[in-house]
Amino acid sequence: MDEFRSIDRSGSNAEKYTLREKLFHTEAVIPMWVADMDLATPECVIHALQKRLLHPVVGYEIMSERAFMSQIHWMREHHSFDIKREWLSYSPSVVASIGCAIRALSEVGDEVIVMDPVYPPFYSMVKENNRQLLLHSLKQDREGRYHFDIDLLRSQITPKTKLLLLCSPHNPIGRVWSRDELLTLGALCLEHGIRIISDEIHSDIVYIPHIHTPIAALSDKLLANTITLIGPGKTFNMAGFSISSVCIADEKVRKLYEDEAHRVHFGDGAALSHVAFETAYTEGGEWHKKLLAHLTANTQMIEKWISENPMIGWRAPEATYLAWLDCRALGLGDRELREFFVHKAGLGLSPGLSFGKEGSGFMRLNFAVPTTVLEEALEKLSGALRG
Numbered sequence: 001m002d003e004f005r006s007i008d009r010s011g012s013n014a015e016k017y018t019l020r021e022k023l024f025h026t027e028a029v030i031p032m033w034v035a036d037m038d039l040a041t042p043e044c045v046i047h048a049l050q051k052r053l054l055h056p057v058v059g060y061e062i063m064s065e066r067a068f069m070s071q072i073h074w075m076r077e078h079h080s081f082d083i084k085r086e087w088l089s090y091s092p093s094v095v096a097s098i099g100c101a102i103r104a105l106s107e108v109g110d111e112v113i114v115m116d117p118v119y120p121p122f123y124s125m126v127k128e129n130n131r132q133l134l135l136h137s138l139k140q141d142r143e144g145r146y147h148f149d150i151d152l153l154r155s156q157i158t159p160k161t162k163l164l165l166l167c168s169p170h171n172p173i174g175r176v177w178s179r180d181e182l183l184t185l186g187a188l189c190l191e192h193g194i195r196i197i198s199d200e201i202h203s204d205i206v207y208i209p210h211i212h213t214p215i216a217a218l219s220d221k222l223l224a225n226t227i228t229l230i231g232p233g234k235t236f237n238m239a240g241f242s243i244s245s246v247c248i249a250d251e252k253v254r255k256l257y258e259d260e261a262h263r264v265h266f267g268d269g270a271a272l273s274h275v276a277f278e279t280a281y282t283e284g285g286e287w288h289k290k291l292l293a294h295l296t297a298n299t300q301m302i303e304k305w306i307s308e309n310p311m312i313g314w315r316a317p318e319a320t321y322l323a324w325l326d327c328r329a330l331g332l333g334d335r336e337l338r339e340f341f342v343h344k345a346g347l348g349l350s351p352g353l354s355f356g357k358e359g360s361g362f363m364r365l366n367f368a369v370p371t372t373v374l375e376e377a378l379e380k381l382s383g384a385l386r387g
């Protein structure tokens with residue numbers, strides 16, 4: 001059976017499909033927005049769940065030591081990051097962990113560094129917890145590769161700057177930060193007593209020759225200064241299990257974080273999610289390799305399409321299954337651009353502006369779809385451009 005075949009999700013409660021009418025005012029779009037995959041979750045995970053359900057009681061369960069160990073093993077194998085068991089705790093959501101870490105490690109009114117453009121909850125978690133956004137714009141070089149400007153960032157820091165929210169690899173621009181970039185950023189944070197919350201949820205979707213480096217793995221000081229957020233949600237297309245983990249090496253920081261997590265009762269998670277988590281990390285390795293090959297082929301298809309449709313620009317992502325399309329040459333305002341994609345091309349994408357002001361003129365396309373779906377989407381876009 002083709003593992004990456006087309007699957008009809010329209011009758012399910014999939015957010016990407018169900019909210020089409022509300023968001024795009026029509027169901028006649030191929031939904032390529034929410035960052036989950038229109039591809040089947042690994043069969044090994046589904047089988048393990050079926051087996052678990054042969055036992056008829058699904059009560060409160062704790063996450064097993066084996067489950068945590070499976071993730072520790074995966075992180076060592078894939079990212080050369082040696083995590084000790086006591087550093088890890090369960091979280092129902094990476095975004096919830098971000099909010100929790102912000103509350104645990106800063107005071108109301110403190111500043112949190114956020115790089116623009118970025119995944120929208122980075123902004124909302126800071127604002128909804130009554131902290132101040134310290135926005136740092138990422139800029140493209142001539143080749144379209146995004147960078148932060150360390151000197152500018154240094155000049156933006158004030159005594160109220162307490163946290164950096166790092167997206168590594170970065171959604172939506174698809175950057176894998178290099179060791180040197182992370183060392184420079186890390187040194188600045190250490191110099192100014194700024195703690196790092198590193199969201200590494202996309203760290204397993206990385207394309208050759210890029211290598212993801214967990215910032216906490218770079219030195220003992222950075223290990224002690226960082227909260228790393230990791231999980232199987234993106235890697236194995238299992239966001240619906242609401243399970244991730246938080247890695248904190250420093251005992252004092254861990255206590256602050258865990259006290260806050262107790263206050264909102266993160267709990268121990270769901271029985272089926274524990275099974276899915278452990279199985280994915282233990283048995284999902286081969287599937288993950290095939291997934292990367294499938295996504296690489298999809299990036300090549302987009303690359304070829306862009307070479308034939310130069311009105312749209314992009315730089316192939318170094319990580320993530322998200323294409324950051326530069327549509328500025330079309331000369332449309334952001335509202336018109338969105339209308340063009342929905343009504344002319346029949347595609348439901350994420351508007352660049354929703355990732356911050358630096359996203360103006362861009363659209364984000366989720367290409368974690370079967371090859372046939374991507375072909376159809378690109379054909380529709382070609383047709384709209386010709387029109």
Ligand SMILES: Cc1ncc(COP(=O)(O)O)c(C=O)c1O
Nearest residue numbers: 035093094095119171199201244
């Ligand atoms: C950078 C980033 N962090 C977090 C999440 C969501 O994580 P969770 O569902 O565990 O809250 C996403 C989902 O798109 C993401 O792109």
